Amino acid sequence: xxxxxxxTGLMGSSIATCLARKGFxxxxxxxxxxxxxxxxxxxxxxxxxxxxxxxxxxxxxSLFDDVANIEVLVSKRLYENVxxxxxxxxxxxxPQTSLMISSLFRQHGVNYFEGTVFGSVDEARExxxxxxxxxxxxxxxxxxxxVSQYSSKTVYAGDIPAATALxxxxxNIALAIPALIGESLEILEAYNVAVDKLLEVAxxxxxxxxxxxxxxxxVEEKKARFTVAGAAKDxxxxxxxxxxxxxxxxxxxxxxxFYSGLLSEMGSKDYPQASLGYLKKKKLxx
Numbered sequence: 001x002x003x004x005x006x007x008t009g010l011m012g013s014s015i016a017t018c019l020a021r022k023g024f025x026x027x028x029x030x031x032x033x034x035x036x037x038x039x040x041x042x043x044x045x046x047x048x049x050x051x052x053x054x055x056x057x058x059x060x061x062s063l064f065d066d067v068a069n070i071e072v073l074v075s076k077r078l079y080e081n082v083x084x085x086x087x088x089x090x091x092x093x094x095p096q097t098s099l100m101i102s103s104l105f106r107q108h109g110v111n112y113f114e115g116t117v118f119g120s121v122d123e124a125r126e127x128x129x130x131x132x133x134x135x136x137x138x139x140x141x142x143x144x145x146x147v148s149q150y151s152s153k154t155v156y157a158g159d160i161p162a163a164t165a166l167x168x169x170x171x172n173i174a175l176a177i178p179a180l181i182g183e184s185l186e187i188l189e190a191y192n193v194a195v196d197k198l199l200e201v202a203x204x205x206x207x208x209x210x211x212x213x214x215x216x217x218x219v220e221e222k223k224a225r226f227t228v229a230g231a232a233k234d235x236x237x238x239x240x241x242x243x244x245x246x247x248x249x250x251x252x253x254x255x256x257x258f259y260s261g262l263l264s265e266m267g268s269k270d271y272p273q274a275s276l277g278y279l280k281k282k283k284l285x286x
Contacts, residue, residue, distance in 0.1 A: 003146065004029065004048075004056035004082060006072060008039045010224070011090065011117065012062030014124030017043050018150045022127070027056060031072065051081045058146045060115075061089040065233055066097045073101055079108040086143055088115040088133075092171065092230075094237050095161035096244075102135075102160045111136070113143050114160055116167035117151070118174075120225035128152040132170075134163035168238050172252055175231045175271060178214055179258045182275035217272035224270040231271040232259035 001024055005016045008030040016039060020026055026045035030036040036047040048054055051072075059082055063069050069091055072078060078087070087110055089098070098114055105112035113135035123129050131151040133143060140156055147154050157163040188195055202211040217225075235256035242249030262274050 001025065001058065001146070002027070002056045004054055004059040004084065005045070005062070006030075006051075006059060006078070007062040007064075007068070007091075008035045009062065009064060010121050010226070011124055012060075013039045014121040015060065015062065015090070015117075015129075015150050016045065017125045018127040020044055022149055024149075027054060029054070031068075051076055051078055053081070055083040057085050059084040059087045060146070061087060061091055063091045064230070065091075066093045066237075069093050069097060069101060074104060079105045079110045084110070086111045086113060086139075086146070088113050088143060088147065090115050090117050090131075092116060092167055092234055092237070093164060094241060095164045095168075098161040098164045111139055111143075112160075113139075114157075114163035115143070115147055116163045118167065118170050122225060123152075124150060131155070132157050132163040132166045134158055134160045165241075168234070168241060171234045172238050175234060175259075176251070176255045177210060178218065178272040178275045179255045181214065181218065181272075182258070185275065214272050214275075217270055218275045221273065222270065224268060226271050227267065228259055228262055228269050228271050228274050229267040231274065232256065232263055232267075235259055 003019060003024050004027045005012050006029050008016065008028050016026055016028060020043040027048050028036040028040055028045050029048050029051055033047065033049050039045065040047040061073065063072060087105060102112045113133055116132045117124070117129040118132070119129040127150045129151045131147045131154045133140065133147060133154055134157045135143065137156070144154055157166045184198065185195065188198060199211065199215070202208055235252055239249045239252040239256045242252060259274060266273060
């Protein structure tokens with residue numbers, strides 16, 4: 001099976017790594033061509049500098065935001081320039097942008113599916129992402145033949161933009177947790193309560209699994225699995241989508257401000273590190 005990877009950032013390159021290990025013939029395109037070249041040297045794929053004339057059974061898109069999706073998929077006319085059976089878009093973008101792109105591709109006879117993912121680069125490299133798929137149900141089986149290769153589970157959400165909306169709903173919960181931990185640490189600081197006491201309570205309650213997942217990523221600075229910049233982008237999307245549909249979006253607006261306020265200092269950091277944004281002078285227990 002021949003797969004074109006469009007976008008070789010954190011997620012795109014990680015999914016490509018998974019597929020390469022499984023023996024797929026991979027092509028890789030990135031707007032910054034050197035990134036695709038670097039990836040292909042590492043995993044053994046073919047870097048392409050242009051989308052014109054490229055042929056693949058499947059095209060897997062992983063781009064940062066709405067602007068990047070419009071530039072690559074619409075302005076560069078991927079729907080005309082790439083000969084492909086299916087386009088599966090894993091990007092986290094606004095539902096309205098996804099609807100627009102989907103309509104354009106369908107007008108040109110291209111099978112377009114949303115394929116948003118939950119999980120970070122570790123899960124992607126290990127082929128165990130959770131994928132949320134939306135599109136024409138009659139062709140779902142053919143799409144799943146690819147998606148299942150890098151996913152531990154696939155959830156069919158319905159028609160486009162159901163998978164994009166579902167991804168925003170999931171991220172609204174998951175990405176808010178480090179922000180809440182950060183403010184909880186502020187409460188402790190204000191009243192001189194040792195952080196160890198919070199960890200003791202967490203470990204004796206249902207919060208244990210939450211802290212087991214996030215605390216190591218808060219206190220140990222490692223290579224980013226999902227950046228603060230990505231979290232800030234997602235929460236701007238969530239907040240704007242809620243407001244555009246007539247909902248107040250109070251909580252999401254607050255979390256969007258939390259992450260956006262840390263962009264200049266921590267934009268490239270792993271997003272749980274944002275919990276330390278207001279407490280940089282503190283040495284927290286590991």
